[in-house]
Amino acid sequence: MNKIIAANWKMHGNNNFVSDYFEFFTKNLKNKCNNEIIIFPSYLHLDKANIFKKKYNSFKLGAQSCHFNNKIAQTSSISADMLSDIGCDYVLVGHSEWRNNNDEKTISHILQNVLENNMVPIYCVGENLSEKENSKTESVIETQLKNIIDNSDLFNNKIVIAYEPVWAIGSGLTPEISVISFIHSYIKSKLLQKLPSLQEKDIMVLYGGSVNLKNTKEILKTNNVDGVLIGGASINIEEFTNICNEKL
Numbered sequence: 001m002n003k004i005i006a007a008n009w010k011m012h013g014n015n016n017f018v019s020d021y022f023e024f025f026t027k028n029l030k031n032k033c034n035n036e037i038i039i040f041p042s043y044l045h046l047d048k049a050n051i052f053k054k055k056y057n058s059f060k061l062g063a064q065s066c067h068f069n070n071k072i073a074q075t076s077s078i079s080a081d082m083l084s085d086i087g088c089d090y091v092l093v094g095h096s097e098w099r100n101n102n103d104e105k106t107i108s109h110i111l112q113n114v115l116e117n118n119m120v121p122i123y124c125v126g127e128n129l130s131e132k133e134n135s136k137t138e139s140v141i142e143t144q145l146k147n148i149i150d151n152s153d154l155f156n157n158k159i160v161i162a163y164e165p166v167w168a169i170g171s172g173l174t175p176e177i178s179v180i181s182f183i184h185s186y187i188k189s190k191l192l193q194k195l196p197s198l199q200e201k202d203i204m205v206l207y208g209g210s211v212n213l214k215n216t217k218e219i220l221k222t223n224n225v226d227g228v229l230i231g232g233a234s235i236n237i238e239e240f241t242n243i244c245n246e247k248l
């Protein structure tokens with residue numbers, strides 16, 4: 001099966017960056033790259049990125065979050081239907097840099113809005129350092145997965161989870177490969193156990209946290225890893241293009 005390779009630009013980029021990025025990317029992406037590439041620019045750059053998406057058809061577009069409501073008077077917010085209208089295919093839901101200030105109920109509403117607007121959520125889960133040190137990784141993830149299970153009737157047989165240990169994000173640290181494989185398998189088996197109508201092929205689990213050109217290949221070849229979500233290294237267009245061109 002093809003892998004997902006996703007770039008989370010976070011709060012990075014300007015108009016020139018967007019143009020230079022996609023011109024370089026399209027010129028240098030190898031034809032045989034069968035992976036699904038998803039770019040998550042800031043809200044501000046989605047519209048411009050969508051022009052390149054339509055022109056080159058070489059990547060999908062995603063937003064980094066959205067408001068938990070649609071069509072209410074809420075100054076400064078962006079709704080799921082706006083994102084769908086502007087060309088988004090995916091939305092990150094519950095990224096740890098955002099999850100801290102929001103409760104599980106809010107995250108559940110966001111999931112619903114994303115699904116009702118026909119986009120695919122990439123639902124982020126993962127433990128922080130103290131949870132890891134106290135051997136709570138599985139129980140934290142089990143709690144976080146409840147939102148997926150509770151909203152399972154809205155899914156169209158495609159569930160994408162990103163396992164992102166909070167302590168690995170931006171730190172240069174990654175879990176042992178065997179741990180990544182184990183946690184991905186844990187996520188899949190929990191979902192299959194709770195949602196017996198699903199098949200394993202309906203669930204994709206991406207790994208995120210300090211992925212770069214040096215470690216991508218090993219991570220992508222690991223059992224139960226269906227892709228990667230990349231922050232810092234995705235800002236470097238040469239590095240990101242090389243990651244996408246890796247032969248697996």
Ligand code: PEP
Nearest residue numbers: 169170208209210231232
């Ligand atoms: C992220 O924030 O989703 C992420 C994976 O960041 P980084 O690759 O920089 O660790």
